[in-house]
Amino acid sequence: MTAQKLPLEIEDIKKLIPQRFPFLMIDRVLEASPEKVVAIKNVTANEPYFTGHFPDQKVMPGVLLIEAMAQAGIVLYRQKFPNNKLLFLVSVKARFYAPVIPGDQLRIEIFNIKLSSKMGLFKGEISVNESKVAEAEIACGSKDQKKS
């Protein structure tokens, strides 16, 4: 279930995480193990949320940076537990250091703090050009997916 040929490209990522356009917040996964995941997101002026955030000055919303870390966190979880459980956020402690604007390439690094099959605890960091723009400690819970 977990494709191990790195880097993982978008079609491989879509097999691991349930989010879809316009909510896919990682473009590529460079490193993936149960201890660490490194993912990339390229931010472009075409992103739909820039229409309103803000009309005269495009800044990527902080909550979406958290979402990007959470999605990379799902990739981390799946490295250890290749099931299809739905993961959801339980708690987030985050800090933002600099605005993210179109043209930035986000490097999202996720480190395992504690993963269990039912819950996960991990630390995330996002950097642009090697300077940190956001970090967070994220806890997630899991739920069996409804069969459709």
Next chain:
Amino acid sequence: MADKMQEEILDIVSMVIEKEKDQIPLDAHLVQEVGADSMMALEILAALEKKYRIIIPEEKLKEMTTVNRIIAMAKTARGSRKK
């Protein structure tokens, strides 16, 4: 030594569940009586593993119901590491 560990673990529990230490009786059920949740249990477990450099298996989570049981569990895990 034992008392020091008890104090340290109480510190961790109090920090994670955001309650004063005197509001956490050692034998009170953390979820039912003190107001913790399962995610906090995982945070406590992660903090213990880091502090004492031990590994606590996932199955032990549901046994972590009171501070006294957490202390006993941490001691057992520490003991088996030294061997």
